[in-house]
Amino acid sequence: MIKHVLLVAERDVKMFLQYKFILILRALWFLAQIALFGFVANRMVKEDVQIVTGNYFYFYAAGIVITLLYSMAVFISYDIYEEADHGVVEYLLSLPISRRELVLGRAIGGGLRSFLYVAPLMLVVLLMIGMTEPFRILIAFVALFLFAFGVSGMSITIAVSIKSHDRFDILLGVLNAFIVRLSTTMYPVVFMPKQYAVLAQFNPLTYAADIFRWGAGLEATLITNPFLSVLGIILFFSFFTFIGIIFYERRLEGGGWR
Amino acid sequence: MAIIQMIDLTKKFGKLTAVDHLNLSIEEGEIFGFLGPNGAGKTTTLLMLVTVIKPTEGKAIVGGYDITREPDKARQLIGIAFQDPKLMWVMTPWEVLNWHAKVCGLTSSERKERVRWALTELDLWGDRYKSVHAFSGGMRKRVEIAKILIQRPKIAIIDEPTTQIDIVGKHKIWNMIRELKDEGSTIILATNELYEADLLSDRVAIMHRGKLLVCDSPKKLKDSIVGGDLIEIILEKEAPKITIEELKNINRVVEVLVLKPNHLRIYLNRAEEILPQITEFFIKTHLPIRSIRMSEPSLDDVFAHYTGLTIEEAEK
Ligand SMILES: Nc1ncnc2c1ncn2[C@@H]1O[C@H](COP(=O)(O)OP(=O)(O)OP(=O)(O)O)[C@@H](O)[C@H]1O
Ligand SMILES: [Mg+2]
Numbered sequence: 001m002i003k004h005v006l007l008v009a010e011r012d013v014k015m016f017l018q019y020k021f022i023l024i025l026r027a028l029w030f031l032a033q034i035a036l037f038g039f040v041a042n043r044m045v046k047e048d049v050q051i052v053t054g055n056y057f058y059f060y061a062a063g064i065v066i067t068l069l070y071s072m073a074v075f076i077s078y079d080i081y082e083e084a085d086h087g088v089v090e091y092l093l094s095l096p097i098s099r100r101e102l103v104l105g106r107a108i109g110g111g112l113r114s115f116l117y118v119a120p121l122m123l124v125v126l127l128m129i130g131m132t133e134p135f136r137i138l139i140a141f142v143a144l145f146l147f148a149f150g151v152s153g154m155s156i157t158i159a160v161s162i163k164s165h166d167r168f169d170i171l172l173g174v175l176n177a178f179i180v181r182l183s184t185t186m187y188p189v190v191f192m193p194k195q196y197a198v199l200a201q202f203n204p205l206t207y208a209a210d211i212f213r214w215g216a217g218l219e220a221t222l223i224t225n226p227f228l229s230v231l232g233i234i235l236f237f238s239f240f241t242f243i244g245i246i247f248y249e250r251r252l253e254g255g256g257w258r
Numbered sequence: 259m260a261i262i263q264m265i266d267l268t269k270k271f272g273k274l275t276a277v278d279h280l281n282l283s284i285e286e287g288e289i290f291g292f293l294g295p296n297g298a299g300k301t302t303t304l305l306m307l308v309t310v311i312k313p314t315e316g317k318a319i320v321g322g323y324d325i326t327r328e329p330d331k332a333r334q335l336i337g338i339a340f341q342d343p344k345l346m347w348v349m350t351p352w353e354v355l356n357w358h359a360k361v362c363g364l365t366s367s368e369r370k371e372r373v374r375w376a377l378t379e380l381d382l383w384g385d386r387y388k389s390v391h392a393f394s395g396g397m398r399k400r401v402e403i404a405k406i407l408i409q410r411p412k413i414a415i416i417d418e419p420t421t422q423i424d425i426v427g428k429h430k431i432w433n434m435i436r437e438l439k440d441e442g443s444t445i446i447l448a449t450n451e452l453y454e455a456d457l458l459s460d461r462v463a464i465m466h467r468g469k470l471l472v473c474d475s476p477k478k479l480k481d482s483i484v485g486g487d488l489i490e491i492i493l494e495k496e497a498p499k500i501t502i503e504e505l506k507n508i509n510r511v512v513e514v515l516v517l518k519p520n521h522l523r524i525y526l527n528r529a530e531e532i533l534p535q536i537t538e539f540f541i542k543t544h545l546p547i548r549s550i551r552m553s554e555p556s557l558d559d560v561f562a563h564y565t566g567l568t569i570e571e572a573e574k
Binding site: 004007008010011015019054082083086087088090091093094095097098099137155 | 295305330333337340342344346347360361362429
């Protein structure tokens with residue numbers, strides 16, 4: 001059981017390493033976000049923001065690295081679409097492994113590869129801010145791995161539900177707009193209108209950003225107890241792993257992909 | 259003992275019935291060939307057996323497991339090489355095959371030995387680290403076949419084993435399929451190449467429009483067509499319709515096919531005895547013979563006979 005799951009995950013991690021072009025460009029994107037946007041925005045924001053966030057630049061850098069983790073974890077679906085185009089989905093379904101092992105392996109693989117990719121960048125951010133709490137950082141990293149795992153599961157669930165690459169692209173764009181902007185990745189919750197703030201409190205991205213900032217020692221802006229964030233992340237990933245398995249079984253069998 | 263049993267196995271895609279109440283048993287240890295024109299439902303049947311698609315109706319038992327109720331167990335026994343190679347373009351054959359071998363539970367020493375063997379036999383060793391993206395169609399097909407030859411499942415399904423593969427490669431693959439059988443695997447193939455089916459199969463089933471037309475050993479099928487023998491005659495001139503009608507009236511002639519106006523195929527019984535009578539007939543009707551050839555029917559004729567798709571029809 002575990003062996004199969006790990007083999008499936010290993011395949012996804014290896015495949016990710018083949019996308020050198022994308023990996024380099026995404027790192028450049030990240031660089032531009034902090035060195036350009038973060039830097040300028042930091043000069044722009046008024047004192048009252050800095051009082052809440054501490055240095056806004058740090059606050060922003062910690063948030064944006066989480067959005068990168070999120071978007072790299074979503075990336076697993078693009079592999080699933082490519083595989084559908086090449087008929088590889090049918091190959092995977094024909095293997096002597098269960099559907100459950102297959103989805104679990106892919107969600108773990110998708111999460112693990114994005115985590116491995118983003119972890120060095122997270123370390124860079126932590127080095128900038130100052131690593132004062134190693135134990136907290138460890139907890140934060142474990143939670144963020146689970147978060148990435150959950151995001152992959154969510155991505156797989158959506159991909160196999162809509163089965164159309166074009167629609168998935170558009171849906172994902174819209175979903176990202178909402179899920180990122182209705183979270184505390186880029187701005188502290190105190191500046192949000194009440195209705196937005198309520199929604200942001202149920203957003204896994206908020207939990208992830210919060211737990212990372214907690215690990216980094218940026219405490220002033222946390223919206224909840226860090227352990228509630230961890231709990232939120234665990235609920236999130238369990239939900240999508242479970243739903244992912246059901247959808248994968250239901251939607252991918254009985255008539256192939258198309 | 260039957261290792262696979264299909265009972266009213268049916269698959270519908272919307273209004274189209276791709277496989278229509280198929281009833282078949284496949285015996286342990288045999289090579290079983292599925293024949294049928296394009297779109298007959300061969301691939302759809304095989305995909306149901308490997309549990310990639312679910313039947314709409316009916317069932318199949320694979321090695322004692324119902325494919326709808328216990329698909330995970332059925333898949334432990336069965337492996338498939340697909341008609342179109344299913345390869346992720348960013349990977350190399352080396353990665354594809356090693357990963358496949360690991361997932362199929364081979365030990366590390368078995369894996370090393372068999373991957374090396376398959377890549378060498380199939381002339382891919384030198385290209386093992388190239389991405390399959392840069393491969394030709396035939397090379398990709400070789401990688402696809404290599405998967406099943408490495409896996410050596412109890413039941414091996416091979417959909418079109420040698421399409422796109424050159425003639426030397428075909429012979430190698432045929433030998434490897436026979437070796438797989440000798441090692442105890444039951445093999446199911448689907449093919450459009452009647453020669454291939456005849457060469458390899460212990461039994462063949464002919465499908466047409468989702469339905470099973472006939473199933474037996476190639477030899478019995480060939481014997482079963484009336485007018486079991488065959489004479490092909492090419493004339494110097496075109497044969498008029500009336501001549502053909504007269505020809506049909508000769509005792510023991512069963513059927514005359516007009517392949518071209520001067521090219522006739524005559525199905526008959528005990529050809530050697532009436533050959534003189536036939537040559538005489540053409541001399542009398544002032545139709546000089548350019549060439550004459552006698553042969554036994556091939557699986558082509560069986561196929562044409564059962565599917566009603568004649569070469570005559572194809573040439574129209
Ligand atoms: N996923 C699908 N959705 C809709 N129709 C399908 C699907 N797969 C197959 N069909 C249809 O089912 C019929 C049988 O197809 P199948 O691929 O089983 O034929 P085949 O006998 O393997 O043909 P070939 O010799 O061309 O490989 C065809 O009419 C095909 O169009
Ligand atoms: Mg086919």
